[in-house]
Amino acid sequence: MTGAAQGIGRAIGEALLDEGAKVCFADIDGAKVAEVAEQNRARLASRDANVTSAQVDVTDRGQVRAMIAHTVENLGPLHVKFNNAGVNKPMNFLDVTEDNWNFIMGVNALGCMIGMQEAARQMIAQGSGGKIINTASIASRQGFDNVAPYCASKWAVVSLTQSGARDLAKHDITVTGFAPGVVATEMWEQVDRDLMEIGAAERPGQAMEKFSAEILRGRVALPCDITGTTTYLASKDSDYMTGQIVMIDGGMTLV
DSSP: OOSOSSHHHHHHHHHHHHTTOOEEEEESOHHHHHHHHHHHHHHTGGGGGGEEEEEOOTTOHHHHHHHHHHHHHHHOSOOEEEEOOOOOOOOOGGGOOHHHHHHHHIIIIIHHHHHHHHHHHHHHHHTSOEEEEEEOOGGGTSOOTTOHHHHHHHHHHHHHHHHHHHHHGGGTEEEEEEEEOSBOSHHHHHHHHHHHHTTSOSSTTHHHHHHHTTOTTSSOBOHHHHHHHHHHHHSGGGTTOOSOEEEESSSSOOO
16 A cells, blocks of 8 residues: 555555454655554454565666565565555646646656556466556546646556556456545645645635535545445455546546
8 A cells, every 4th residue: 555654545444454354554755654553453453464565666667676575575476556655746837847847747647557557477476366446536537727637647656557547457467546626635735735736715714615516425535435335345245346547526427
């Protein structure tokens, strides 16, 4: 589970632990993700062997391989891989720079592809199939004017999910994804500050209020609103699903 030091990634990992899974919490912030793992060992003291952590830059193939090797060494065969790490840095469309584009596409798109490839190699070597699950976004279904590279990166996640599903089916590996809308996490708090900085919002919380007004369920999501679906995608109940992206946006986008 990448991007697991906070937010959706942490919530997904903890929900899987509660179902009896063995989980490696991985993140570029090694100290923070190690603390998350330690807190979960304390929370589930009777099952402490089910939790480990790893520091990983998802754009570095060597580090991704090392993370998977660490997971297998400490927890056993790799059955499920969540490619969840993601970044965003809003810029108005005409202000987007090559550095902004490359940073976001590097983590969100290239990082997803590397994670899929290395997980698949491990699963193929094991010979027992597996599941790869990618984090997309509502931004994979429509473009927004001040997060164009982020939208492009999440469209890439959808394409990678479909491509991976087609190629890996022969190895009994399914590839799916999920697309959250607005989720109250630390990442959104930073995006809110960034939107004010570029003049796209005038006060804290304004952007979230604007998006909330379009959500049929009447509120933004919490991480716990996402984990029912992610646990399902990781379970045997989803064995016949592949190449699909499940929208979990409270009804913001009907496609």
